[in-house]
Amino acid sequence: MGNRDRILELSLKLLNEEGAQAAGTTRIAQVLGISPGNLYYHFRNREAIVRGLFAGLEAEFRAMMVDDVVPPILPERFAAFYLRSFDVAWNYRFFFGGLHHLLRQDEELAASYRQLQAWAIDELEGIVRQLVKDGSMEKPRSKNGLRSLGLNTWIIWMNWIRFVQISGRDQVTRDDMIEGVGQIFDLLVPYLDPAFEKAARRVLTRELRSNPT
Amino acid sequence: MGNRDRILELSLKLLNEEGAQAAGTTRIAQVLGISPGNLYYHFRNREAIVRGLFAGLEAEFRAMMVDDVVPPILPERFAAFYLRSFDVAWNYRFFFGGLHHLLRQDEELAASYRQLQAWAIDELEGIVRQLVKDGSMEKPRSKNGLRSLGLNTWIIWMNWIRFVQISGRDQVTRDDMIEGVGQIFDLLVPYLDPAFEKAARRVLTRELRSNPT
DNA sequence: GTCTATAAGCAGATAGAC
DNA sequence: GTCTATCTGCTTATAGAC
The missing domain is CATH 1.10.10.60 (Homeodomain-like)
Structure with a gap:
């Protein structure tokens, strides 16, 4: 190396x-x-290192989307996707913690980030849209309901780890990540088919059990 | 002065x-x-200045909760509360943007922040709990549904402005704040009494109209 | 590709006069 | 309470030898 x-x-x-x-x-x-x-x-400078790290985040993130988001979306797959997404976020947690400052001092990084974010929100919206198509989810009544759901998912996702860290838990564990997935599930729960939810939730419970504190 | x-x-x-x-x-x-x-x-040092600013944030935040969260919670009051809460967040937006770094380098500030956050999440949960009591909202089916709703509300609230800023809009406007309130509404919509929602939403629309871009 | 040595600048913070 | 002057320590970044 x-x-x-x-x-x-x-x-x-x-x-x-x-x-x-x-x-x-x-x-x-x-x-x-x-x-x-x-x-x-x-x-060339410190910022170039951060840009190099961001490239890794972007690659992992896009690979995950391509691998895991394949219709029809089954509950196990759905849960696995969100679990993996939190692993990615965890591996690059410095980025989300310092996001504001990092983007402010590097316009090139900011542009890359914004592009990825816009794509990600679209994808997240696409996931819920697909769930509706699959019949696993009821459509929200409001006009922009699906869009808003995708956006809220993104905001919870990108900020969950920062939230856990600033909340001062001595050790951030894998269970905290699983809890994050649960928070995102809760956004969708009112619309989800109960059977789908139950199956997805079961994956989380199993993960919890396999990682005792 | x-x-x-x-x-x-x-x-x-x-x-x-x-x-x-x-x-x-x-x-x-x-x-x-x-x-x-x-x-x-x-x-004494730079950190003491930040702590002084945080004291202001805390005071405004607590005053807002005391003033505005009075049962029964009527839709207009409810909307006004969230609008005001985003004004407070906006006035101290530096804090949420740099939160991770600020708390990391000042244990005293971190302790104060965590206390306020814990209280705030309890209060937000209290609001939805009150809505259920008032009959304006249906209770979520899941065991921790209300808690989770309060927590998601908090995470969206505390990160909305950072999200808007890093998304690179040239000018952050009051409409962006109103949109933030809308995002929080959307968390509650599936449980809310339609009439309540409509009345609350009307307040937002009126605010939008009174602040043309 | 890797090193040594160092420039240049700015940060937080203090001593002591007024 | 407010000032001038300054110290210390850190950072990013570069020049030029090997």
Whole structure:
């Protein structure tokens, strides 16, 4: 593994553990046992490192959507998708924690992020739309109900981990992620076919059991 | 108005406009036309300024809850409450944008915040519980439905402005705030009495009309 | 590709005069 | 309460040798 990849790998670890603003280039180089000069050989500046990490997030996110969102959407698949989505969010949690600041200081990153976000919200709306088509879900009465549902899903998803972290639990566990999936389920519950909900919920319960605190 | 208050007032303005990490003590003092020494006479350190601002947020937030959440909850009152709540969030938007970082570097602030958050979630749950009591809302079927509804409300509320900002709208308008209230309404819609919803929604529409883009 | 050495700038914070 | 002057420590980033 070349130094470029080692820099990305360690940066992700440090930023996730200590916050998006905490680890500077000097420290990254030092922990890695390379020189600052070397680091700057591989990345024009600090922002380029973050952009490199974001590229990883984007790739994982898009791959997940392509793999998992295949109609018809069965309840097990549905639950698995959301569980996996929280794993992705967890792996790049620094990003969501420091989002505002990161985008403010890097217009290029901001543009990439906005594109991904717009696509993601569309996809999430597409999922609920598909559920309606599959007969697994009742259509909301209001005009923009499906859109709004997709948007609320996105907002809960992207902020759940930050919420858990700032709430001060000493250790964030996999159960916290499963709880996050539950929060998203609750958005859809009033519209979901009870049998579908029950089957999806069962997947979560099983995951909980397999990861005792 | 003494310098202490002027420091708080300007800090709030700068942090809101430029982000929670942007404005340093040097710059605050400079813009204000006072010396750094004077600033440090009034505040032990930068964190103390942020804590001072948080005290303002907390006071406004609690006052709002006490003033507006009085049973029975009528639809107009209900809508007005959420509109006002977004005004408060907007006035202290720097805080929610930089929350993760701010709490990480100030344990005292983190403790205050967590206390307020816990109380707020309880209150939001209390509101939906009251709506059920008033007969304006149907009770969710699931065991923790009301709790979950309160929690989702909180997460949307505290993250809506950050969402709007990172989405890159050039100008964040009052209409964006009204849209945020709409997102929260949509969480409750499936359970709400249609007449109640219609009356509450009408307040929002009227607000939209009175603030043309 | 990797190193050493260091520039340049800004942050938070303090001492002590007035 | 307010000032001037300054210190310390940090950061990003670069120049140029190997």
